[in-house]
Amino acid sequence: xxxxxxxxxxxxxxxxxxxxxxxxxxxxxxxxxxxxxxxxxxxxxxxxxxxxxxxxxxxxxxxxxxxxxxxxxxxxxxxxxxxxxxxxxxxxxxxxxxxxxxxxxxxxxxxxxxxxxxxxxxxxxxxxxxxxxxxxxxxxxxxxxxxxxxxxxxxxxxxxxxxxxxxxxxxxxxxxxxxxxxxxxxxxxxxxxxxxxxxxxxxxxxxxxxxxxxxxxxxxxxxxxxxxxxxxxxxxxxxxxxxxxxxxxxxxxxxxxxxxxxxxxxxxxxxxxxxxxxxxxxxxxxxxxxxxxxxxxxxxxxxxxxxxxxxxxxxxxxxxxxxxxxxxxxxxxxxxxxxxxxxxxxxxxxxxxxxxxxxxxxxxxxxxxxxxxxxxxxxxxxxxxxxxxxxx
Numbered sequence: 478x479x480x481x482x483x484x485x486x487x488x489x490x491x492x493x494x495x496x497x498x499x500x501x502x503x504x505x506x507x508x509x510x511x512x513x514x515x516x517x518x519x520x521x522x523x524x525x526x527x528x529x530x531x532x533x534x535x536x537x538x539x540x541x542x543x544x545x546x547x548x549x550x551x552x553x554x555x556x557x558x559x560x561x562x563x564x565x566x567x568x569x570x571x572x573x574x575x576x577x578x579x580x581x582x583x584x585x586x587x588x589x590x591x592x593x594x595x596x597x598x599x600x601x602x603x604x605x606x607x608x609x610x611x612x613x614x615x616x617x618x619x620x621x622x623x624x625x626x627x628x629x630x631x632x633x634x635x636x637x638x639x640x641x642x643x644x645x646x647x648x649x650x651x652x653x654x655x656x657x658x659x660x661x662x663x664x665x666x667x668x669x670x671x672x673x674x675x676x677x678x679x680x681x682x683x684x685x686x687x688x689x690x691x692x693x694x695x696x697x698x699x700x701x702x703x704x705x706x707x708x709x710x711x712x713x714x715x716x717x718x719x720x721x722x723x724x725x726x727x728x729x730x731x732x733x734x735x736x737x738x739x740x741x742x743x744x745x746x747x748x749x750x751x752x753x754x755x756x757x758x759x760x761x762x763x764x765x766x767x768x769x770x771x772x773x774x775x776x777x778x779x780x781x782x783x784x785x786x787x788x789x790x791x792x793x794x795x796x797x798x799x800x801x802x803x804x805x806x807x808x809x810x811x812x813x814x815x816x817x818x819x820x821x822x823x824x825x826x827x828x829x830x831x832x833x834x835x836x837x838x839x840x841x842x843x844x845x846x847x848x849x850x851x852x853x854x855x856x857x858x859x860x861x862x863x864x865x866x867x868x869x
Contacts, residue, residue, distance in 0.1 A: 483594075485556050485577040487529045489569050495519045496683075496704055502526035507575055509565060514539050515546025518657050524549060530556035530577050534563050537595065538603040547600050558582065561592040622791060628747060639760040640742050644697050644715050646761035650676035653758065653768050654684035654695075655751045656704075660770030663803035664691045667769070676767065679758065681751045684770065685709040699757070700750040702728030710737060719753055720745040752792040759796045766796060769803040 487507040492498025495512050496519065502508055504527040512519060513535040523531060537547040537559045550557045558580050565582070568589040569575060576583040580594040593599065652671065654660065664687060671678075671693060680688045682700035686709050689695070695714040698705060702718060710716065710732065720726035720743045732738045746753050751771050758766050793800060 483556060483577075483579065485530045486574065489571060489573050489575045490528075491566060491569065491571050493566070496522065499523060499526050502528055505529050507532060507577070509534070509569060511535050511563065511566070512537070514541060514544045515550070517545040517549060520546035520549035524553045524555065528555060530558065532561055532565065532575075532577070532582060532590075532592070533557070533559050534561045534565050536560050538600070538607055540603070540607050543604045543607040547595055547603070551595055551597065551600060557595040558592045559595055561590040565590050639757050640717070640744050642697070642715060642717065642742060642757070642761065644677060646677055646758055646763045648762060648764050650674050650765045650767065651679060651758040651763040652676040653679045653681060653751065653754050653766060653771065654688050655681045655768070655770040656683040656687050657770035660684070660687055663769045664688075667767070667803060670767075677758075677763070679754050680705070680709065680714070681754050685712070685714065687770070699744070699754045700728070701726075702731050707735060710735060715742070716740070717742045717744050717757070719750045722747055748792065755792050755796055755800065759799055763799065766800045767803055768800060771802070 485507070487505055488503075489509055490498060490502055490506045491509045492501075493511045495508075495510050495515075498508060498510060499522040502523070506526075506528045507530045508523060508526075508528045509532045511534045515533070515537045531550055537550075537557060538544055547557060556577060558577060561582060569584060573584060575589075580592045581588055582590045582592070652667070654664070668691070670676075677697065678688050678693055678695045679697045679699060680686070680695040682698075682702065683704040683706075685695045685698040685705050689709055689712065694712055695709065697715045697717060698709060699717040700719050702710070702716075716732060716737060718726045718728045718732070718741055720729075722745050724743075724745055726743055726745075729738060729741060729743070732741050744753050744757065746756075751768075755766055755768070
């Protein structure tokens with residue numbers, strides 16, 4: 478059956494912000510989103526929740542650049558319908574049952590929207606068109622980079638504006654966790670490094686929850702606090718709120734409602750929260766900065782689809798050799814031999830020695846003598862506990 482003929486029935490779950498919607502999606506639900514140019518991170522988060530379909534009121538690929546999200550969804554077997562129009566959010570209520578037939582969406586027997594059902598062919602065509610506009614995006618990226626460099630030159634060059642923090646980072650390795658590209662795999666690979674080197678753990682917004690899910694506790698949480706759980710905020714980590722340059726800090730209000738506003742530190746800066754986390758670690762003389770789930774390639778910069786990613790590019794230039802991507806660590810780092818491995822090695826050596834002894838006449842005689850001595854010892858031990866005869 479082709480994508481245009483497929484029929485899917487499920488419970489509608491609506492959310493204009495994909496990262497918020499994924500928290501309450503259940504397998505088999507139909508996710509209704511408003512997400513132009515679905516990026517890799519959003520697509521992987523949706524796939525993890527196993528919805529039956531994704532209905533996008535916007536264009537999953539607008540043509541600005543070749544984004545990876547639509548391909549990930551379709552390859553996972555999730556029905557994807559595009560450009561349904563924003564009226565869907567007015568027509569459908571959360572929890573209602575909707576039916577999808579090709580690109581048509583029905584509520585009961587009423588057609589409420591029609592869009593484009595995506596498949597391998599339509600996605601390939603969209604990506605080909607998007608590649609033609611890539612040069613324009615690179616020009617815009619360069620312009621935004623220059624603008625950011627001029628606006629934040631003091632912070633980039635001299636560290637001016639970085640706040641004082643209680644957490645000691647001087648001379649210590651720092652692990653910065655962002656809930657981004659392959660963060661779970663990176664954290665799993667780095668577990669031996671984290672146990673043996675005990676780095677300072679900094680969670681960037683939802684990255685703090687990723688640290689907790691991995692079995693550790695964040696030392697510091699940095700961000701606008703919009704996608705981190707209350708549990709993580711109450712974990713005892715030092716809280717650094719990413720504020721606007723003019724001092725406004727929307728995340729501070731939430732912390733005050735939780736009773737955590739007294740010891741909050743504000744960090745006014747443009748750019749992304751992962752950038753200021755790296756700049757703070759560098760300014761406080763961290764020995765090495767290991768990045769988990771952050772953005773490091775041109776594809777990832779463009780995949781975020783916003784001008785602010787130019788700050789990430791410049792931040793990486795500023796930090797230089799201190800910054801190591803987690804994927805590089807996973808390839809270079811090797812765990813020291815554990816106690817369990819040493820025991821296995823010793824047992825294997827003893828087994829090899831026993832086989833070698835048994836293969837020689839002298840060894841066989843030695844084994845027979847040892848067996849006789851062991852048999853005598855067992856007989857003596859048995860007599861100790863055997864009932865003694867008593868006189869009449």
